[in-house]
Amino acid sequence: DAGVIQSPRHEVTEMGQEVTLRCKPISGHNSLFWYRQTMMRGLELLIYFNNNVPIDDSGMPEDRFSAKMPNASFSTLKIQPSEPRDSAVYFCASSRGQTNEKLFFGSGTQLSVL
């Protein structure tokens, strides 16, 4: 079985550029989560979708961040414009149900904003 697939694995960009991160959840999973991980703040939940609908986006840092889930098999996280403080590892995770279910994480996208 394919796991959660994220792309790209690494992204290096300059401040002010738009960055789009992509995620394909495991087929049949109806919950999708975007997390950001840094040394200072650990794993932070950015946004949670259930059945393609955003349920909680209170973790999205600011208006520069947006996320979409146009269908059950695809989600994007966009940062526009990017800033150096956005540098982090961004993980996408999916689960079959809601949050009492096991989370499966993708391999993450290492983002560096110069």
Place this chain on the structure above:
Amino acid sequence: RKEVEQDPGPFNVPEGATVAFNCTYSNSASQSFFWYRQDCRKEPKLLMSVYSSGNEDGRFTAQLNRASQYISLLIRDSKLSDSATYLCVVTGDYKLSFGAGTTVTVRA
């Protein structure tokens, strides 16, 4: 106060030793509890769920203390391959809250 707090460690232990560490949570209404393992530069992976009565999975034992609002993880007969960061996860409503992790290093 953070929702989930862990001793960051590191815990440096020799092979074969027993190591244990705790995680405290602030929301008394929390419903489910998990331990995830994260290797360096990798994604977190579920190690085990934590049940009210405590549970074991091989060399790993997890305990929950609702009265004092903490969970614990004990690793017996530690192996070099147990070196990792262990993340405590607590759920409430629909939200999972991750601790910052406890780093364990097992030395030969």
